[in-house]
Amino acid sequence: MNSSEGVFSITRLCSFYIRLIAIIVILLMSPQPAVSETPELDRLTSSMLAETPITRDLQQLCDEIGGRPTGSKANLESVEWALTKFKEAGVSAKKEAFAMPAYWGERSCETTISGDVSFSPRTVAMPFSAPTPAAGLSAPLVDIGLGTEADFTRVGSKAKGAFLLVETGELLDMAGLFQGFAQAAGIEKLAFSAGAAGLVYMSTRPRGLLYRYGASLGENNKHPLLIMAREQANRALRLLRAGKNLTLTAKIDVASGGQYQSFNVIGEIPGAGKPEEIVVIGAHLDAWDLGAGANDNACNVVMLIDIARQIKRLGIQPKRTLRFILWNGEEQVFIGSWEYTRAHAEEMDRHVMACSIDLGSGRILGFFTNGRQELIEPVNRALKPVTGLGPFNYIDQPIVGTDNYDFMMQGIANLVANQDPHEYAPNYHAESDTFDKIDLRQLKINGAIMAALAYGFANMEVAWKRQTRAEIQRLIDSTDLKKQMEIFHLYGGWLDGTRGRN
């Protein structure tokens, strides 16, 4: 062996080892096929994001059935429609009857303004508005400003026997909506103790848009309550402020009646491990009928049906029982969910979680944990597999305004999805809450998020417990919950034990 051969061999040997090491390094560094920790949930969320019948279902509910106030023919149709949808998906479903305290529906509503200036503004009757005599009810139209105590002092005895026209700010967001609820409750009280004949609210939405909600007294209201197109109400206010005398004649015809039967629709996937423990995920079927109740809340009804459908299609067996509940009577202060907590009193201890989704099709920003801070960690755990669809944040305040209420007052862990309200708020209960306002892409994404939540709570270890009445009382005392309850006339029911945990 000569020296040059030796050098050659060493070089060759070195390059062999270098290549070998390089190959090993490359193999070690190359991405391994990812092994998911939640393959079953991944299949579920992927199928929620893929093509499903959700759009067709939504079109049927919005366009073929339309607005569906509790007690209406359309509402009964929607109950049967939902039952069929669950059954077609292979999900066992039933309708559960409960009593609604009183029926109300508008037949017609016409108003004319006469006096120094005459015109016919567009108006609708608010829910539970009293009717007028067939010939109409005429009374002076009086500017009550924003309806504050100072306004009532200014108007004094002129409020008696008058239609009071209430100026409103334009509705921009959810805070404005809840502020409006609170103001209306106060205005009704002041107006009718001053002997007003009726109340006329300026619409909070511009360009002639009308909507229907409110009457904080519900079926106990005794007076005509109207909402007038914003531009026409502003015209009347300008005239009144310029010193003109105006008379409003209202002809309101309503269909009203006493107790009647309504139904919640319950689609159930029985638990494979702990069937006695229950996770509720709910959205409400009913909607006032000027529009189609698309964002409030048809989109989430069809989403829940879609989640149940995909779980069934994929043969997923959750550990706990999943109940997909489509509530009725929500727009009359959550009566369907209240009646559910009463009818299922024996099972309440075994309700692990009740989730509500009721803010349309805007992006899910996170969840209201309703004074249950201990829920933030488990919700995060449930949503970990869909982190990419977030970020999610939490507001740990009790919220009164949808079907979580009676679960909260029963001490059951409850969540409400917090969503981007940019389509929900301006169309809230209005003629414009129609299919075309739905963000169909986001609705699919929200479906994947809610599927992850339902799956997570059906399968995870649970450390939290049902709260006692004393603990619920502490929640009332340490937050603004009492104030919210009073706006919806719910506080008395808590005190006398008719609503909430005894």
Ligand SMILES: [Zn+2]
């Ligand atoms: Zn709603």
